[in-house]
Amino acid sequence: MNQIQTMPSRFRNPIGKFTVHRAENCAQCGKCAAVCPHGVHAKGGDKMLRPRSHLCAGLACARAADGCVLQCPARALSVEINPVFQALGDYRWTGDLILSTWHQAATGQLPYMEMENDCGASGGGLDRIRILLPEKTSGISPDQVDLRLNLNRRGDGRPEVVIDLPIYGGGMSFGSISQNTMAARARNAEAWNTFTCTGEGGYPEALYPYDRHVITQVATGLFGVREETIQRVRMVEFKYAQGAKPGLGGHLLGDKVTAAVARMRESVAGNALFSPFPFHSVYSIEDHKKHVDWIKHVNPRALVSAKVSTPADVEMVAVGSYYAGAHVIHLDGSYGGTGAAPEIAKKNIAMPIDYAINKTHRFLAQEGIREKIVLIASGGLRTVHDIFKAIALGADGVVIGTAEIVALECLRCKNCESGRGCSRGIASTDPELAALFTADWAFQRLYNLYASFAAQLRGLLAACGLTRVTELTGRTDLLTHLDYQREQK
């Protein structure tokens, strides 16, 4: 039975937000170990060990009257913000969010340290939206909350595919990430009865045991697409575009095309691979329908998802996809993760997902088809608050990618695209680097993160008086924007 198990950092020196310094005048009295509730200070023999700074709860705790700094008889302790922490993160994924995600992956719990776990610091969109929690308790217990989501609402005779959380894993191809990472994601998807996605890079055998929880992708390069793989799965995703590089297609640099990757993709090792944009067989919704029909014919039991990015007319694309027969329309906003994308594309091209969700939701409702299609959002969703906000804005569920990678101790150094790939072994097919962690370690980290996400989401829904996550869709009244003056009702 899967359960939360502590799964600490695989590195010798974990990075914490604070750094605790013990000066040489320490009398080795052990008073600090007695006052610290978090195990920062410990004695080994008759000497104090080096402080375990990453466990420190923060300046307020350490400098409180009963905290270690003031309690130290020799005044030998000082606590500061860790300069390495200050070097971490960016506007979207702040150092706080990275460490918070690491902590959740290690423990299954939100951190007790002083840090912002809910929002980034981008200064707009979801980062300026807040959840309005009712002051009165709702009387609903988080355990009662039903997080299940049915991915087939068409009533077209195809199976209803129900996932236990409104969250699944985004497409990351074999080649962009290691096989261990893929296998761990798939095992986690099975543990939570949800999905992960192969991306466009073929279907490695390591995923076969998890067929029921794998979405396979058909993208413009058609890498690794075979009838046999389409028939394995319960859902097939067309990738029309990717939020991080909309309109540009995909690109796997030559260095990352190892022999194994080349075999899977039926290409030549060492040669860069391009997925062109767009699908040269699709220039209209009618063409798109032919695509959908093709997959439906190859696998009569599969659901079809259309992953698109967010142009100004994204809502029209969504409606078109519905009439073409898709079960899921997956909007991938421009701030999502990527193996390699031009900065100019990541920053500028297409609309932030923050806007696209509600725009599409409202338009589908006006067209009278909102109840028939599942709207999934992705592209820069990092936390449970992001997920809650995305659903309240009008999505049915979300796809996360970067958060899973961060759970495996990615710190977004952004070098995944070049050379041997990720020095931390997550986004690399280099045999030596990919062996830096085991699939078991990675699975448990992902499991813990999902456990934390599920518990937080249940808590938020219960606090809002909702017993089903499906009731949250479109509940914009539960949100407020810090830069807006909501009219009094």
Add this chain to the structure above:
Amino acid sequence: MSGKYHIDVEPEPARFAPVSKLNHIELNRCLGCLQCARRDCIYDVFTDRKFLPRELVDSANRLCKACMRCVQECRNRILIKALNPEYLELGNAYWTPEIITSLWNQAATGKIPVSGAGYEGPFSGEGFDDMWTDMSEIVRPTRDGIHGREYINTAIDIGRKPGRLHFKDGQLLDELPPIVSSPLPILLDLPPAARRWSAVKQAVLHAARQLKLLVFDDAPQSPDEHVFARYAPETDVGPDCPHRLFEFCLESAEPEIVRRLAARIRTLSRRRPDAIIGVAVPLEPRTQEAVLHFVDQGISVLRVYADRNGREFSKSYPRFIKEAVRAIHLALVQTGRRDCVTLLAGGGIAMAEHVAKLIACGADGAVMDEALLAALECRICRQCAAECPVALESMDAAWGAQRITNLLGAWHSQLIEVLGAMGLREIRRLRGEIGRVMFFKDLEKECFAPIFGKRKD
């Protein structure tokens, strides 16, 4: 059509160690296990590092990719990566350290900036940062971005375009006005303070010749087909002026000055039908009126310029260059005069995306100035009168020309990326095409106002 325009780039390393974002700090107490050097670093920072005596720095900072593995694996925890205060002080709020270091990298490699992970910057911002370019999902012509087989044209024409042509018996009756083509919608200009360094000037001119671009230069003695010669407005330029391409550069849009200059150019251009005569006007509240007057007087190339951070020269509420240009563009469109003039704009053009965004707001082309200096490792400290920290006065012109070529190569590729995503095959079609861009204000109004009410600002 002539051949596909292509910019050959080749790596041209920096002369000085670029200011890096993170500093590498080693505390004493190294155990000598050399784990970091032998195994951990996949970028070989510890085996390749050198001490650079000229600048008294360790090259580890430059080689490091900030993956933090050494920090996390050092057996005695003596390695630290910390933010470099010198990095944080680069440039200013407009020319941010990120922009400056990105320009250095592009100039060194000629490659467009590509990275993994998602976008890391703010949601939106001032100036060019409150707009996004659009893309087209399914229904669009095929473009495979920069990897494509189809040609995406970035050329613009500078000069007067006749409104209509007259033919008789298949023969063109009109005398066609002179026109020059630039293969990129980018003209080069050095900021005034840097014009005194001849090596810098040579580098810019050399790059312009190689790339077939135009460069503004204070009217030199001998003509050069790549030079757009600049005269002070009061200069007595006669019909024997050696240049075929020249402009009068105003320092204010004062109506009386504008009227007098327009009348003079009108006379001059009648006697020099072969010349393209332009006017440069600083952006200020009266500029739009001045531009309309010049156009009425038949002047067909207008360059408006903002300050170095892209702002109007105005004490109260200076608009950003793109808003000012958009207003001028719309005024020209509304009065039916847009196609009578080539509208160039410069000041604060710091990234390739700025060129595309400025054109979408109505300019025909952009003028690149301070970014040229950044290609030469300038730190935008704006202390040119004092000693230059990167010794621009003594740089090698050939080195500089390659750096500028590399930067323009990277910008060219980036323009093709955004045009490809927009489904446009030539940049001329982007001019004023605000249907292909999205503005922060509009999206907030359309998507958030119905939910959240009224925006506070």
